[in-house]
Amino acid sequence: MIAFLKRFSRNPAAVVGLVILVLVVAFAILAPLLYPNSPWKPVQRPFLAPFAQAGFPMGTDTLGRDVAAGLVHGARVSLQIGVVSTIVALLIGVPLGAIAGYSGGWVDDLLMRFTEFFQTIPSFALAIVMVAILQPQLGSIILAIGVVSWPPVARLVRGEVLSLRSREYVQAAITIGQSTPRIIFSQILPNTIAPIIVIGSLMVGTAILLESSLSFLGLGDPNLMSWGYMVGAGRTRLLDSWWISFFPGIAIFLTVLALNLAGEGLNDALNPRLSRGRK
Amino acid sequence: MTGPVLSIEGLTLALPPLSDRPHAVENITLKIAPGETLCVVGESGSGKSMIAHSVMGLLPQAVTPAAGQIMLNGRDVLRLDQAGLQDLRGREAGMIFQEPMTSLNPVMRVSDQIVETFAAHNLHSREERKRRALALLTEAGLPDPERLARAYPHELSGGQRQRVMIAMALALEPKLLIADEPTTALDVTTQAQILRLIENLRRRHGTAVLFITHDMGVVAEIADRIAVLEKGVLVEEGLASEVLGAPKHPYTQKLLAAVPSLTPPAPKNLAAAPVVFSVSDLNKTYRKRSLFGPTREVVAADGITFSLRRGETIGIVGESGSGKSTVGRCCMRLIEPEAGSIILGETEISGLGKAALRPHRKRIQMVFQDPFACLNPRQTIGRIITDGPVAYGVPRSEAMVRARELLELVGLSANAIDRYPHEFSGGQRQRVGIARALALEPDVLVADEAVSALDVSVQAQILRLIQDIQQRLGLAILFVTHDLRVAAQICDRIVVMSRGRIVEEGETAAVFANPRHDYTRQLLGAVPGGAAFETASPRA
Numbered sequence: 041m042i043a044f045l046k047r048f049s050r051n052p053a054a055v056v057g058l059v060i061l062v063l064v065v066a067f068a069i070l071a072p073l074l075y076p077n078s079p080w081k082p083v084q085r086p087f088l089a090p091f092a093q094a095g096f097p098m099g100t101d102t103l104g105r106d107v108a109a110g111l112v113h114g115a116r117v118s119l120q121i122g123v124v125s126t127i128v129a130l131l132i133g134v135p136l137g138a139i140a141g142y143s144g145g146w147v148d149d150l151l152m153r154f155t156e157f158f159q160t161i162p163s164f165a166l167a168i169v170m171v172a173i174l175q176p177q178l179g180s181i182i183l184a185i186g187v188v189s190w191p192p193v194a195r196l197v198r199g200e201v202l203s204l205r206s207r208e209y210v211q212a213a214i215t216i217g218q219s220t221p222r223i224i225f226s227q228i229l230p231n232t233i234a235p236i237i238v239i240g241s242l243m244v245g246t247a248i249l250l251e252s253s254l255s256f257l258g259l260g261d262p263n264l265m266s267w268g269y270m271v272g273a274g275r276t277r278l279l280d281s282w283w284i285s286f287f288p289g290i291a292i293f294l295t296v297l298a299l300n301l302a303g304e305g306l307n308d309a310l311n312p313r314l315s316r317g318r319k
Numbered sequence: 320m321t322g323p324v325l326s327i328e329g330l331t332l333a334l335p336p337l338s339d340r341p342h343a344v345e346n347i348t349l350k351i352a353p354g355e356t357l358c359v360v361g362e363s364g365s366g367k368s369m370i371a372h373s374v375m376g377l378l379p380q381a382v383t384p385a386a387g388q389i390m391l392n393g394r395d396v397l398r399l400d401q402a403g404l405q406d407l408r409g410r411e412a413g414m415i416f417q418e419p420m421t422s423l424n425p426v427m428r429v430s431d432q433i434v435e436t437f438a439a440h441n442l443h444s445r446e447e448r449k450r451r452a453l454a455l456l457t458e459a460g461l462p463d464p465e466r467l468a469r470a471y472p473h474e475l476s477g478g479q480r481q482r483v484m485i486a487m488a489l490a491l492e493p494k495l496l497i498a499d500e501p502t503t504a505l506d507v508t509t510q511a512q513i514l515r516l517i518e519n520l521r522r523r524h525g526t527a528v529l530f531i532t533h534d535m536g537v538v539a540e541i542a543d544r545i546a547v548l549e550k551g552v553l554v555e556e557g558l559a560s561e562v563l564g565a566p567k568h569p570y571t572q573k574l575l576a577a578v579p580s581l582t583p584p585a586p587k588n589l590a591a592a593p594v595v596f597s598v599s600d601l602n603k604t605y606r607k608r609s610l611f612g613p614t615r616e617v618v619a620a621d622g623i624t625f626s627l628r629r630g631e632t633i634g635i636v637g638e639s640g641s642g643k644s645t646v647g648r649c650c651m652r653l654i655e656p657e658a659g660s661i662i663l664g665e666t667e668i669s670g671l672g673k674a675a676l677r678p679h680r681k682r683i684q685m686v687f688q689d690p691f692a693c694l695n696p697r698q699t700i701g702r703i704i705t706d707g708p709v710a711y712g713v714p715r716s717e718a719m720v721r722a723r724e725l726l727e728l729v730g731l732s733a734n735a736i737d738r739y740p741h742e743f744s745g746g747q748r749q750r751v752g753i754a755r756a757l758a759l760e761p762d763v764l765v766a767d768e769a770v771s772a773l774d775v776s777v778q779a780q781i782l783r784l785i786q787d788i789q790q791r792l793g794l795a796i797l798f799v800t801h802d803l804r805v806a807a808q809i810c811d812r813i814v815v816m817s818r819g820r821i822v823e824e825g826e827t828a829a830v831f832a833n834p835r836h837d838y839t840r841q842l843l844g845a846v847p848g849g850a851a852f853e854t855a856s857p858r859a
């Protein structure tokens with residue numbers, strides 16, 4: 041564990057990413073304390089520029105709502121959707137990939153064709169259709185994002201399991217009479233944890249982007265202030281009131297970047313032999 | 320030229336901090352005269368490969384030369400810059416590596432790879448380069464050189480690839496050929512051919528050879544002089560006949576004593592013992608379907624029949640591709656045989672479905688080849704050993720108590736139970752593998768090349784352990800191996816396989832003393848060192 045932290049901290053970009061992430065998470069957790077009022081509530085005159093008035097460092101939007109409050113509450117929504125939809129995607133992708141990789145033969149063929157079916161449909165289009173049919177609500181958005189993001193997980197896990205399946209310790213587990221589910225769960229999957237963690241951390245970033253895009257198009261949950269919705273709401277006044285779209289845009293950018301940096305760092309730290317740039 | 324081709328003076332290579340020892344090698348002084356073969360022998364981790372790599376300037380970045388010099392034809396290798404090293408590589412010294420699979424570029428025709436060597440040193444015209452490449456391949460004994468020169472590496476066998484490597488290493492007629500375990504990955508008969516080839520080329524060109532190996536048999540076969548390395552320290556050096564005939568250092572004596580003799584010990588009397596395991600008419604063919612062209616078939620087992628008595632060890636020997644491992648795995652039903660019956664005790668296990676087979680699995684257990692891959696890196700030793708009994712309904716705590724006893728039985732301390740596999744050496748892991756197999760109290764043990772990945776001294780310990788356990792528990796053992804020396808020591812009977820068929824079968828002593836089949840004779844003739852170790856190892 042200490043060696044892992046050491047390797048992780050050797051990558052400065054990853055540390056920066058982690059610091060940004062910790063800040064975003066802290067804002068999300070402290071949101072009700074920092075801005076106890078609903079972010080939907082108009083608090084000042086509309087189109088107030090940043091720093092024009094004390095207490096409104098990011099100004100107000102078209103309806104006089106505090107952009108900073110929206111940003112902090114939006115962090116909760118973005119992170120929640122990013123993490124939960126990734127878990128949904130892992131819950132679909134990991135078992136499918138493990139079964140396909142371990143069984144091989146026609147089961148593998150069938151499951152992989154099924155995976156490819158999802159991969160050939162543009163994921164954003166599918167997400168839009170799903171949210172539109174299921175009503176834009178938190179649950180349906182999470183489900184839609186999860187459903188369009190699992191195929192890469194399934195492919196990754198299948199590949200890992202395929203190579204682990206022929207390891208001698210797995211063969212040994214067969215010969216000592218362990219049942220197949222037990223072999224998959226106790227012998228194989230624990231050894232695929234590292235790449236799953238890495239792809240998971242990167243997927244949280246993609247999920248946040250997807251959610252933002254959906255909200256931007258007005259397909260977000262109408263009860264939740266999200267970054268994507270804020271960018272979308274301010275886009276008509278981009279020229280005269282740039283800050284309404286700009287700050288949530290920066291928040292999305294920084295969070296996704298931080299997740300990617302931290303994910304890369306995790307990758308290097310978890311697979312020391314494959315890491316790039318080391319001599 | 321009369322001086323030595325290579326002279327290493329007081330070479331010390333420093334390992335990075337936190338390694339298990341401060342220096343890879345310490346104060347090594349070696350000389351090789353023109354046309355001489357110097358064998359550097361040692362077990363894994365002795366630093367022997369580091370010496371070879373340092374001569375070529377191929378040390379890993381973490382390893383730095385701390386003292387000494389390497390004079391190759393009057394130039395100090397350790398003080399050369401990149402350009403100087405590039406000029407030296409190939410021209411002054413050529414190198415052959417262990418793994419013929421990975422040491423050639425897979426997307427280049429083999430003749431082009433030799434042409435590259437000339438191109439790298441700006442020698443000869445295009446036409447001349449091609450002509451020389453072909454001549455080299457011919458000299459290296461590649462069959463049908465005209466055609467195979469245009470082949471890609473994957474179209475060649477391991478031995479043929481190693482011939483290409485040798486042709487490449489000798490392309491610029493270097494004064495020194497460095498061979499780093501060049502035959503370790505090859506079958507015995509191929510190994511014998513490659514050794515003969517190196518020997519012939521050395522005679523013809525007067526090339527000095529620095530030969531790195533762990534195999535005392537190979538050493539006895541080709542060395543003029545021998546240097547023995549123990550944990551980075553040169554413990555003995557001298558003429559081959561002296562070192563092999565009258566080793567002075569205890570480590571050399573230990574190494575030589577660990578080489579198993581080709582003379583089998585007196586056979587056990589097992590005529591009265593009941594048959595516990597038998598296989599009859601086992602067939603297995605691997606088919607590779609191809610969209611275009613005919614289906615490729617490889618017959619891995621064809622009409623395999625044998626039976627195993629309680630307390631008996633049968634050795635299945637053969638070269639790679641002979642199907643011996645397939646037979647071992649079919650017995651475990653890790654691979655499904657196509658036809659034939661496998662009878663374990665009174666049960667015919669070949670016809671059983673997966674679920675019906677599971678209760679019978681505990682009676683036949685396996686010890687695997689690779690001590691690094693055979694234990695799950697994320698489980699403790701205790702977990703690994705107890706998983707088997709737990710799968711049969713024994714409570715974990717009870718199984719743990721038994722696991723402690725088993726660890727003691729296989730010569731490990733009982734407190735190993737909470738540790739992870741990476742904390743153990745190869746030999747210790749193999750002991751854990753044996754303990755895992757024994758935890759289920761099997762009647763039959765299948766050992767698939769169980770000692771092939773181990774150093775000779777460790778190998779001897781594990782073989783003794785297996786024999787000891789067999790005596791105590793009355794196990795029947797099916798011992799799959801390519802190493803006839805090991806087979807001679809441990810097996811009561813031998814089954815010789817070639818291309819999926821049994822070509823000869825009989826009491827070990829009888830087969831070794833009087834082989835009836837040509838293939839068996841060929842195998843026995845190719846064992847490196849031949850009878851050189853008969854007096855050195857009075858075991859049994």
